[in-house]
Amino acid sequence: MGEQVYTTSVRSSYTLISGTSLAAPxxxxxxxxxxxxxxxxxSSLARRDPEAATLWIRRLLLENVKPLPGLQNVTATGGYLHVNNSLQALLQACGACPPLVSIAVRNITVNSGQLSWTSNDSIQRVDLRFRAKGSTAWTxxxxxxxxxxxxxxxxxxxxEYQLKTYCRNSTLDFEETFSFRTDGCCEPPEKVTIPTSIVSSTIIRWQAVTAASGYTFRYRPVGTSTWSTLNRPFTSANLQNLLACTEYEFQLRSECSGGTSSAFGKVFTFKTGNCGACLDKAYCREAISDDQANQEWIHSVQIGNFSNxxxxxxxxxxxxxxxxxLxxxxxxxxxxxxxxxxxxxxxxxxxxxxLNQNGQFDQHETVYNSGSKKDSIFSGQISIPMGTPSGPTRMRIALRxxxxxxxxxxxxxxxGEMEDYCITIDAISTATNDLKPQNQMQVFPNPFAENFMVNLTLAEAAPKAQLEVWNAQGQQVYARSLALPGNTVVQERIEANNWPKGLYLLRLRTGKxxxxxxxxxLKVE
Structure with a gap:
């Protein structure tokens, strides 16, 4: 890491800068x-196997750092770059009998594997010895x-295995130990494929485990305690009825012969869409670097009771x-x-x-403009126009x-700097003022623990009505299209056992x- 490097800056000035990138030169x-x-x-290795040469140089630099107590358990090496140590180690390794490189075992099965390496013109013979780890006898x-x-x-x-190389006048004895493991272990799948775009359903796939005859797949919304579990004979799981704009976590376990099972593996996560305009729309994103914010930047933002x-x-x-x-x-x-x-x-x-949630900031959507000011505090009012659509949308703040x-x-x-935030517009106060008394919604039980019912009554028929449920964060968690007759009670059952506890808003859009x-x-546990 470069620390307090004195260098050129903007506006024909100089400044002190620290950062890991300054160590790159x-x-x-x-x-x-x-x-x-x-x-x-x-030189020979760089021509025959450039990647191996690069890895050798990397190892020489990392293994020959100068230890520094202040860097122990702070950096990967616990020391700082010492070029002379690395150079001397390189020259010592450049003897009359250069070592083998690119040593690896590939194509591993339950009872076999293929060992390969890259040799050089100086090596005339190679011996191999190997053994099961923990054994004392070498083959x-x-x-x-x-x-x-x-x-x-x-x-x-x-x-584990070792290699011994013979050159014309010298020998490199068995020293460095390498290892590999054969296949066939009862272990959870590690390679998982998660689709990039998920709304209410998805298919999760994973690479087969040789020893597995089936798999247990469990998933849940992050922050909840109850798992939903699927037993799968194949290497995929089809998930349905996922909550909108919710982060899920899942784990896999292999079911093997003799009734044995692996432990559940690492936790994977994915997030569903339908989060509203703020996260679902493709807003332009500025490529402003941190160097461009060296002289001035946004230190804090306050909107009403919110601050960051x-x-x-x-x-x-x-x-x-x-x-x-808002x-x-x-x-x-x-x-x-x-x-x-x-x-x-x-x-x-x-x-x-x-404001119109179309995925871009139109000219009429400027809600604050300070004008040119020679100051460090910019204050004013943000007003949300009457009739602004409800739901989450995006706010962008720019300093220049x-x-x-x-x-x-x-x-x-x-x-300068830019920052983006999600805000939630609440239009309840404007929408409810003009509701017709004949249009009614009854929710029961309220509070509820698992599921609840909604009774809907409209004065006029609405063939393209939409029933929506939003959580307190402005995320839509339920949506269903309904054809509703007039002056008739229609009952809708909503399955909500996987929803987190908290307050939810229901909205029926009739199209009129x-x-x-x-x-x-309100959901309670």
């Missing part, structure tokens, strides 16, 4: 020095050639934060505090909200030096102006 120089060393072995085979096939091995057993403090990173994605709930027809205090180094300059702060920012046109001349019906229900 030193590493590049060290690699170049090692490649230029008088070592025929490295030695002289004068082997690559590839060498291990056969008649035991199932699910770890083996952040560091300088060019672009801040805070769409995972919750708590920005009502149409209302105004909210808005404050952005700027972090800066040195002196103050003229800055702009602009905020947009995607000396020029008014736009939503999607940052360049290398942009100095000023005829939405709203309700609330």
């Amino acid at each position: 030193q590493i590049v120089g060290a690699v170049g020095l090692l490649y230029s060393a008088p070592c025929p072995t490295l 030695t085979i002289e004068s082997v050639s690559a590839p060498f096939n291990f056969t008649s091995l035991s199932v699910c057993t770890e083996y 403090q952040s560091s300088r990173n060019g672009y801040g994605d805070f769409t995972g934060l919750k708590g920005i709930d 009502r149409s027809g209302q105004s909210y205090a808005f404050t952005v505090k700027m972090g800066f180094t040195g002196q103050l300059f003229n800055e702009y702060v602009v905020a947009w909200i995607d 030096y000396n020029s008014e920012p736009s939503t999607c046109s940052a360049t290398d001349r942009y100095f 102006e000023n005829s939405e019906v709203w309700g609330k229900v």
Whole structure:
């Protein structure tokens, strides 16, 4: 890591910068020095197997660092780069008998494996010895050639092996130990394929385990305690009726012969869509680097009772934060505090909200514009227009030096920062004022523990009605199309046993102006 490096900065100035990327020039120089060393072995290897040569250089650099107590258990090596140590280690290894490289066992089965390596012109003979790990007796085979096939091995057993090389005037004895394990262990699947786009259903696939005759698949919403379990004879699981905009976790277990089972494996996760405009729409994202936020950046944002403090990173994605709930027809205090180094300059702060939820910030959706100010605190009001659609949508806040920012046109001349947030618009106050009394919604039991019923009564028929349920975070968790007659009670049962406890809002959209019906229900455990 480069620490307090004095370097050039914006506006014809200089500054001190720290960061891991500033160590890169030193590493590049060290690699170049090692490649230029008088070592025929490295030169030959670089021509025959460039990847192996690169890995050798990497190992020389990492294994020959200078230990430093302050870096123990902090960095991977516990020390700092020592080029001379690495160079001396390279020259010592460049003897008259260069070692074998690219040593690996591939094509492993339950009782076999194929050993390969890369040799060189100096090596005249190779001996091999191997044994099951824990055994004291070696099996030695002289004068082997690559590839060498291990056969008649035991199932699910770890083996270790060593190689001895003979050159014209010297020998490299059995020293470094390598290992591999045969297949056939009763273990959980490790390679899993998860679709990138998931709404209410999906198919999870995994690579077969040789010893398995079947699999147990369990899944649940993150943060809940109850697993849903599937027993699968094949390498896939078909999941249905998933909650919208919910993160799920799942695990796999192998069922093997003799009634044995593996433990459940690592936890995998996926998230369903239908989260609303804020997360589902493809908003443009600015490629503003942290270097462009060195002089000025967004230190904190406050909207009503919500506040967030952040560091300088060019672009801040805070769409995972919750708590920005705004009502149409209302105004909210808005404050952005700027972090800066040195002196103050003229800055702009602009905020947009995607009010129509179309996935872009239109010109009329600017909700705050500070104009040019030589200040570090920018305050004002954000107003949500009457009639703004309900649901989650995105807000973008931009800070820029000396020029008014736009939503999607940052360049290398942009100095400042952008941040994105999810907000939830609540239009209940405007929608319910004009509800017809004949339009009714009854929810029972309320509170509920597992499932609940909804009775719907409309004054006029609605052949394309939509019943929706939203959680307190503004995420839609249920949606169903209904053809509703007029002046008739229609009962709808909603299965909600997998929903987290909390308050939920129900909305019936009839497709007609000023005829939405709203309700609330509370889930308890």
